[in-house]
Amino acid sequence: MNLQGRIGQVLGPFDPNIDIMNSGQAIPKVATKDGDGIIIISKLGVQTEPGTEMIINGASIKVGSTGIYELDNVVNVTSLIFPNGASKNTIIDFVY
Numbered sequence: 001m002n003l004q005g006r007i008g009q010v011l012g013p014f015d016p017n018i019d020i021m022n023s024g025q026a027i028p029k030v031a032t033k034d035g036d037g038i039i040i041i042s043k044l045g046v047q048t049e050p051g052t053e054m055i056i057n058g059a060s061i062k063v064g065s066t067g068i069y070e071l072d073n074v075v076n077v078t079s080l081i082f083p084n085g086a087s088k089n090t091i092i093d094f095v096y
Contacts, residue, residue, distance in 0.1 A: 027041070043073075
């Protein structure tokens with residue numbers, strides 16, 4: 001895997017229905033913004049309890065039985081929401 005950019009990590013818990021990509025939330029506290037002030041995550045890995053629901057860029061995703069979800073290809077993640085929240089054991093690794 002080619003990791004071009006900076007690497008960041010944030011830890012749960014995460015509140016329900018909060019976009020953690022928005023100002024004042026978990027990822028903007030550690031990641032930098034582009035020229036338009038938008039944080040764009042290019043690679044994403046989430047470790048959490050199996051069955052945890054996420055909404056990434058408006059698409060609903062359920063974490064599988066391994067408890068790990070990864071986006072290895074460059075996908076601009078501009079929105080990340082846990083509709084039911086996520087536990088303190090949740091780890092989000094990302095490249096920006």
